[in-house]
Amino acid sequence: MPGRLSDAYRNHPVHVHVHDKHLDFNSVQELPDSYAWAPLDEYPSGDSFSAESVPVIDLTDPNAMKLVGHACKTWGAFQVTNHGIDTSLLDDIEWAGRSLFSLPVQQKLKAARSPDGMSGYGLARISSFFSKLMWSEGFTIVGSPLEHARQLWPNDHSKFCDVVEEYEKEMKTLATRLMWLMLGSLGISKEDIKWAGPKGEFKGACAAVQLNSYPACPDPDRAMGLAAHTDSTLLTILYQNSTSGLQVLREGTGWVTVPPIPGALVINIGDLLHILSNGSYPSVLHRAMVNRTKHRLSIAYLYGPPNSVHISPLSKLVDPSHPPLYRPITWSEYLGTKAKHFNKALSSVRLCAPLNGFIDTNDNNSVEVG
Ligand SMILES: C=C1C[C@]23C[C@@]1(O)CC[C@H]2[C@@]12CCC[C@@](C)(C(=O)O1)[C@H]2[C@@H]3C(=O)O
Ligand SMILES: O=C(O)CCC(=O)C(=O)O
Ligand SMILES: [Fe+2]
Secondary structure (H helix, E strand, C coil): CCCCHHHCCCCCCCCCCHHHHCCCHHHCCCCCHHHCCCCCCCCCEHHHCCCCCCCEEECCCCCHHHHHHHHHHHCCEEEEECCCCCHHHHHHHHHHHHHHHCCCHHHHHHHECCCCCCCEEECCHHHHHECCCCCCEEEEECCCCHHHHHHHCCCCCHHHHHHHHHHHHHHHHHHHHHHHHHHHCCCCCHHHCHHHCCCCCCCCCEEEEEEEEECCCCCCCCCCCEEEECCCCCEEEEEECCCCCEEEEECCCEEEECCCCCCCEEEEECHHHHHHCCCCCCCCCEEECCCCCCCEEEEEEEEECCCCCCECCCHHHCECCECCCECCECHHHHHHHHHHHHHHHHHHCECCCCCCCCCCCCCCCECCCC
């Protein structure tokens, strides 16, 4: 019997002492030292001298599959328009995020994520790898939001729950469509992936919704919203409000900002699709910066395989000149590995040494744990 996805952290609890460390961001006039990161110069900011930006793909374009494949290979990320998600649902999920984060800290802490749990309110899981704190707060939802929503709003949680459930349903449909665009452009079809099911609907796929809040920050150049990481997913669908902050790392260029486009969604490749594609698609390193005057909100839909499935390089993508680069692993097992090794998790499941170097970040400000 495969365990539940939410059991992933049972052996890797994260002890960020949320009660001691949690800050009422709105009451702070000056950046506390515990939030002041060393100069962030490990990669240059590509923004000032690069005309390059993450591709924007209209999903109704007859060439969409080819464009998606090219974006996945070269960037590991892209934005989509005409994706079929109503603007009103995006407004509603933004409303849900705002309602939650504008609650008093003590109220939010009633739904705090437990050290070995997956869902609830708290600091980013990856906080434990850094000596400095991130200027953000998050709320993770896996499946039904009811239990935590009741703790936050004992008598008034039904609209929040309805919106989140509708969002999960619509995102699941979009994620399935994106999976086939991404896989199709590698020459993979339904017959090549047993766990996709006869209709290719990826029945039993697991997902988490992550609401991220980045309050306005008195010293944004020294603060970090969410430190550089790759997602452990197959793919992630990100909605960002009108305040920019998301950056992706482009080899040879540096950090490139992904500008918010009204109604568009950002898609990025996660570690498990990198494994499935036998290294063809890079899982992109990304981070979130903060703003001096504007509050930023983002909602990530983190999409992965069913619990029982071992992800390994697709056999169609393996031959004598392309040996399998990774050993099989379930999502839950991989989340445990990530909780232990963070940005070294992918190399820890790798079978062959990379040919020409591999971005393996262990930046300044990070600490070794485990
Ligand atoms: C399913 C998951 C992926 C995630 C950890 C989580 O259990 C739920 C939140 C996800 C998130 C969002 C912010 C960045 C990230 C690295 C983190 O700390 O929590 C990702 C995790 C991931 O993709 O590894
Ligand atoms: O807020 C953002 O733009 C990035 C969020 C993110 O990377 C995540 O939730 O995994
Ligand atoms: Fe992410």
